[in-house]
Amino acid sequence: MSSKTPLSPVIIALDFARRAELDALVDQLDPSQCRLKVGKELFTLFGPEIVRSLQQRGFEVFLDLKFHDIPNTTAAAVAAAAELGVWMVNVHASGGAKMMSAAKTALLPYGKDAPLLIAVTVLTSMHSDELAAIGVAGDAPAQVSRLAALTAECGLDGVVCSAQETPILRAQSSDQFLLVTPGIRPAGSELGDQTRVATPADAMAMGSSHLVIGRPVTRSANPLAALKAINQSLGY
Numbered sequence: 143m144s145s146k147t148p149l150s151p152v153i154i155a156l157d158f159a160r161r162a163e164l165d166a167l168v169d170q171l172d173p174s175q176c177r178l179k180v181g182k183e184l185f186t187l188f189g190p191e192i193v194r195s196l197q198q199r200g201f202e203v204f205l206d207l208k209f210h211d212i213p214n215t216t217a218a219a220v221a222a223a224a225e226l227g228v229w230m231v232n233v234h235a236s237g238g239a240k241m242m243s244a245a246k247t248a249l250l251p252y253g254k255d256a257p258l259l260i261a262v263t264v265l266t267s268m269h270s271d272e273l274a275a276i277g278v279a280g281d282a283p284a285q286v287s288r289l290a291a292l293t294a295e296c297g298l299d300g301v302v303c304s305a306q307e308t309p310i311l312r313a314q315s316s317d318q319f320l321l322v323t324p325g326i327r328p329a330g331s332e333l334g335d336q337t338r339v340a341t342p343a344d345a346m347a348m349g350s351s352h353l354v355i356g357r358p359v360t361r362s363a364n365p366l367a368a369l370k371a372i373n374q375s376l377g378y
């Protein structure tokens with residue numbers, strides 16, 4: 143870890159379509175304040191070069207491409223992320239145990255330089271009633287709990303879940319198991335398409351290890367002030 147590795151658990155979701163908007167935000171940020179997440183939109187538009195340019199500025203990058211494919215393909219994609227030197231990468235837990243184990247095995251040659259590997263459980267935009275429509279019996283917490291247990295069995299480092307499920311997952315997991323929670327909304331901010339939400343301070347109190355925060359910072363009139371206020375609310 144570099145000396146600038148943030149103490150803050152905040153990961154800023156860089157969901158931008160225009161490079162100029164992205165640069166305007168990143169120019170204001172310092173790697174000691176947060177990590178950065180490159181997701182599907184940014185990666186599809188700009189590719190690995192965008193990851194490298196953020197790394198060159200000293201940021202640790204979470205490559206959020208939520209791989210979900212046959213085990214061989216997913217393992218190769220995760221290894222490609224390791225070659226890029228990202229800090230964290232993710233797959234969908236619903237891809238199953240064989241897929242997750244193959245992804246974990248693909249990272250073994252990278253040793254301590256391997257990215258953290260986590261699995262998405264139930265997207266924070268989904269309501270329990272949506273799960274029934276895709277054939278999942280039970281509510282969101284039950285499904286999150288099941289997928290998190292499977293993820294831990296496969297030896298991954300943690301899961302993506304909503305903060306609302308973290309008390310259940312903390313109770314069933316080791317202290318080291320990462321609980322990365324999007325759907326974070328400071329009091330008074332717009333929900334957008336998120337449904338299972340919590341404030342930054344509540345999410346940490348409930349057991350999150352990292353907070354993924356996009357629009358409440360990136361679409362704020364003053365993103366740096368918004369990030370500083372969040373960090374302050376967490377004691378950083």
Ligand SMILES: O=C(O)c1cc(=O)[nH]c(=O)n1[C@@H]1O[C@H](COP(=O)(O)O)[C@@H](O)[C@H]1O
Binds near residue numbers: 206266
């Ligand atoms: O894997 C993720 O990061 C993720 C999983 C999930 O269940 N929900 C979720 O919102 N995300 C991501 O977290 C970010 C949330 O952004 P905001 O809703 O703008 O704060 C987006 O980049 C999503 O792609």
